[in-house]
Amino acid sequence: MGAGRVGSMTESAPDGKIIQPTFMDLALAEAEAAAARGEVPIGAVIVDGAGAVIAAAGNRTIELRDPTAHAELLAIREACAKLGSERLTGCDIHVTLEPCPMCATAISFARIRRLYFAASDEKGGGVEHGPRIFAQPTCHHVPEIYGGIGERRAAEMLRGFFALRRN
């Protein structure tokens, strides 16, 4: 578990230009949009087994006055509504930051197949840090986990956001 890096769904040209946005790029765009709304810049995208994006969300805790309105939870709710199911079996989630304990638990409850996340979160993460939700005997579904996907951009975005806030 942890720092595994798997191939993304799209190719990069030799000059480093992205030919087609990856799912993590879409999640990062959601994070950017969240930042523009004054929210913590975290984004999540859910992809079904056929590779179609079925939900995309960024944090909306301030806007919705809802401390649970994290990107992952909003995306899970949207995907479940779209599929008409409380389970997202065969679906993958791409998140710009290591999910917190609440979202990690929701990912398990939703039976999500794979979790891809960008930056790790020593302070608030619940996957590789803190309660390590998926390693607990009370966790009954563990997704495949791939961390460090597009990590630099996600970490820079968060650093920039919190630097602005402190000023």
Ligand SMILES: [Zn+2]
């Ligand atoms: Zn969360």
